[in-house]
Structure formats: C-alpha cells, structure tokens
Amino acid sequence: MVIVMKxxxxxxxxxxxxxxxxxxxCKVHISQGENYCILGIIGETSKINADQIEAYDSVxxxxxxxxxxxxxxxLFHPEDTxxxxxxxxxxxxxxxxxxxxxAVESEDQLLTIAKLVKESGANLLRGxxxxxxxxxxxxxxxxxxxxxxxxxxKEATGLPIVTEVMDTETYDxxxxxxxxxxxxARNMQNFPLLKKxxxxxVPVLLKRGLAxxxxxxxxxxxxxxxxxxxxVILCERGIRTFETYTRNTLDLxxxxxxxxxxxxxIIVDPSHAxxxxxxxxxxxxxxxxVGADGLEIEVHNNPEQAVSDGAQSLKPGKxxxxxxxxxxxxxxxxxxI
Ligand code: PEP
Ligand code: MN
Numbered sequence: 114m115v116i117v118m119k120x121x122x123x124x125x126x127x128x129x130x131x132x133x134x135x136x137x138x139c140k141v142h143i144s145q146g147e148n149y150c151i152l153g154i155i156g157e158t159s160k161i162n163a164d165q166i167e168a169y170d171s172v173x174x175x176x177x178x179x180x181x182x183x184x185x186x187x188l189f190h191p192e193d194t195x196x197x198x199x200x201x202x203x204x205x206x207x208x209x210x211x212x213x214x215x216a217v218e219s220e221d222q223l224l225t226i227a228k229l230v231k232e233s234g235a236n237l238l239r240g241x242x243x244x245x246x247x248x249x250x251x252x253x254x255x256x257x258x259x260x261x262x263x264x265x266x267k268e269a270t271g272l273p274i275v276t277e278v279m280d281t282e283t284y285d286x287x288x289x290x291x292x293x294x295x296x297x298a299r300n301m302q303n304f305p306l307l308k309k310x311x312x313x314x315v316p317v318l319l320k321r322g323l324a325x326x327x328x329x330x331x332x333x334x335x336x337x338x339x340x341x342x343x344x345v346i347l348c349e350r351g352i353r354t355f356e357t358y359t360r361n362t363l364d365l366x367x368x369x370x371x372x373x374x375x376x377x378x379i380i381v382d383p384s385h386a387x388x389x390x391x392x393x394x395x396x397x398x399x400x401x402x403v404g405a406d407g408l409e410i411e412v413h414n415n416p417e418q419a420v421s422d423g424a425q426s427l428k429p430g431k432x433x434x435x436x437x438x439x440x441x442x443x444x445x446x447x448x449x450i
Pocket of ligand 2: 215216385411421422
C-alpha cells in the first residue's frame with residue numbers, strides 16, 4: 114500500500130500519519146520528492162482502512178500494490194489449483210466439461226441427455242433443480258424431485274453432478290446430491306450464501322455476476338475460501354454491456370486476467386454468454402484456445418420444447434460435433450479431457 118501525501122501536507126501531518134501506521138504494526142518507508150511525500154507501507158496492510166486514511170486533509174490518495182484477495186491470489190499460491198470431483202480433475206491442464214439441460218424437467222429428458230453427453234465425452238453433468246428465473250411466473254425448477262433425478266442420472270452414467278444452490282436454507286439438501294454446487298451469476302455477491310458454501314466441503318462453481326468486475330469475482334471466491342472451502346472453480350458466463358444482439362458479452366480476456374491474478378481454475382459458459390446455440394461451438398473453441406479450464410454447456414434433446422433456455426441449448430448431435438472440435442484445440446494446447 115502506498116499513501117501519497119498532498120504537496121501542502123505539513124511535516125507534522127506526515128509524522129502523525131507515519132505514527133498512525135506504525136501503531137498498526139506496519140513499517141513505513143518515506144520517500145520525499147520535490148512536491149509529493151510518498152509513504153510506502155510494508156507489512157500486514159489489511160488492518161489499515163484506506164477510506165479512513167483518504168479522509169485526512171493531508172492525504173492525496175491511497176494506492177493498493179497488492180490485491181485485497183489473498184487466498185485466491187496467485188502471489189500466495191503460485192501453482193494452479195486442481196479441483197478433483199470423483200475421478201474428474203479440473204485445472205492444471207485438465208478440462209472439466211459440464212454439459213446438460215438448463216433445468217431438470219423429467220426422468221426421461223434428463224437420462225436421455227445424460228447418456229448422450231457422456232457418450233460425446235462430457236465428464237460432468239449439469240442440470241438445475243432450483244432455477245433463478247427473471248420472472249416469478251416462469252418454471253422455478255423441480256426442487257428435490259429434480260435432485261433425485263440427477264442422482265439417478267449419475268448412477269446411470271457415472272457423471273458427477275453440478276447443480277445450483279440458490280439460498281442458505283436449501284444448501285444442505287442440495288449438498289446431499291451435488292458433487293459441485295453452483296452459485297449462479299445473480300447470487301455472486303450473496304454473502305451469506307458464499308459463507309455457507311465456504312463452510313461446506315462440496316466444491317463450488319462460482320459464476321461471475323451480471324455486472325461484476327474480475328476483482329469482485331475474486332473477492333467473492335475469497336469469501337468462500339476464507340470460511341475453509343478451497344475448492345472453488347470460477348466461471349465466466351458473459352457480462353452486461355451496451356450490446357443486445359447477444360444475451361451477454363463473453364469476456365474471454367477475463368480468463369487470461371484470472372490466470373494472471375489467481376491459481377483457481379476458470380471455465381467458460383458460452384451458452385448463457387451468447388444466448389444463441391449457433392455461437393456455442395465457436396465460443397467454446399475460443400475459450401479453450403485462450404486457456405479456460407473447461408466449459409459449461411446447455412444441451413437439450415428437444416430444445417424447441419425446453420422449459421428454459423431452449424434457444425441457447427445444443428441438440429446432442431451438435432454437442433457431439435462441439436466435443437470433436439474442442440478435443441482438437443485441447444490437443445494443440447496440451448490439455449487433457
Ligand atoms: C445456469 O447455469 O443455469 C444459470 C442460471 O446461469 P447464470 O447464473 O450464469 O445465469
Ligand atoms: Mn440456463
């Protein structure tokens with residue numbers, strides 16, 4: 114952390130600031146330029162409240178050198194984290210391909226899709242039993258019945274289950290069935306929910322909020338990790354921009370930024386990012402090419418009749434085609450599926 118004092122700051126105000134920081138058990142390195150006096154703070158700066166420092170008349174600004182996330186930071190954990198779910202590894206050169214319907218609708222629908230995505234090479238099954246819908250009048254999910262069907266699909270295919278948890282009240286029931294609990298974009302800053310999944314042992318798929326910065330995404334991961342659960346997978350699923358042609362704007366540079374800043378795996382969801390099935394395969398190839406650790410893709414055997422997100426869902430044959438081209442990119446980039 115660096116404190117830039119105003120050119121008008123008196124010697125006394127500078128000394129007062131130095132004492133204040135030293136009382137918080139940090140060291141201060143004073144660098145006096147022609148106009149500005151700059152205080153370099155060394156030590157455990159998390160105890161320093163930058164807002165309070167900036168409230169002083171003598172202070173120009175406070176600049177962070179380190180990020181506020183620590184457990185999620187690559188600085189403190191240089192090697193890639195690998196999240197292991199059953200025998201599937203995600204991160205550190207291993208791709209997690211999560212495929213399945215937006216929502217669990219029936220046994221027939223789920224089992225049909227699960228078997229087909231498995232045949233095509235997906236290694237995890239996604240499906241929502243509790244659905245965050247924009248309208249309260251839309252289908253809200255099959256709830257525990259849906260979770261039971263996911264369990265059946267796992268028994269039939271061996272694919273571990275990724276499913277969304279929407280609130281703290283239903284965490285225990287979802288965690289009983291899920292191999293990975295998903296925190297949806299709308300809940301990325303639901304802090305009680307982040308703390309709840311952080312206290313649990315089930316790995317977490319944390320999706321980027323609709324208008325969240327990369328730093329906010331990493332701070333949300335920090336919430337989970339600071340409670341004990343280190344198995345966090347991040348997901349770029351498109352953000353809100355002025356563009357309306359696609360459902361969201363896929364921010365592929367977020368994958369590169371997260372790789373620089375953090376050791377956590379990051380996957381891409383091209384289905385919610387684009388909202389258009391025809392864009393899903395090309396965006397998946399691009400995501401793997403830039404270094405994403407996997408994909409989350411909506412697949413439906415009858416998208417024309419899907420209760421949610423039909424327009425962005427791939428038919429199983431199209432998913433099979435996607436897997437073939439993704440495998441080619443994976444080979445070139447030295448990744449394992
Ligand atoms: C989903 O994956 O079904 C979903 C609702 O995604 P998001 O939270 O990214 O909108
Ligand atoms: Mn969906």
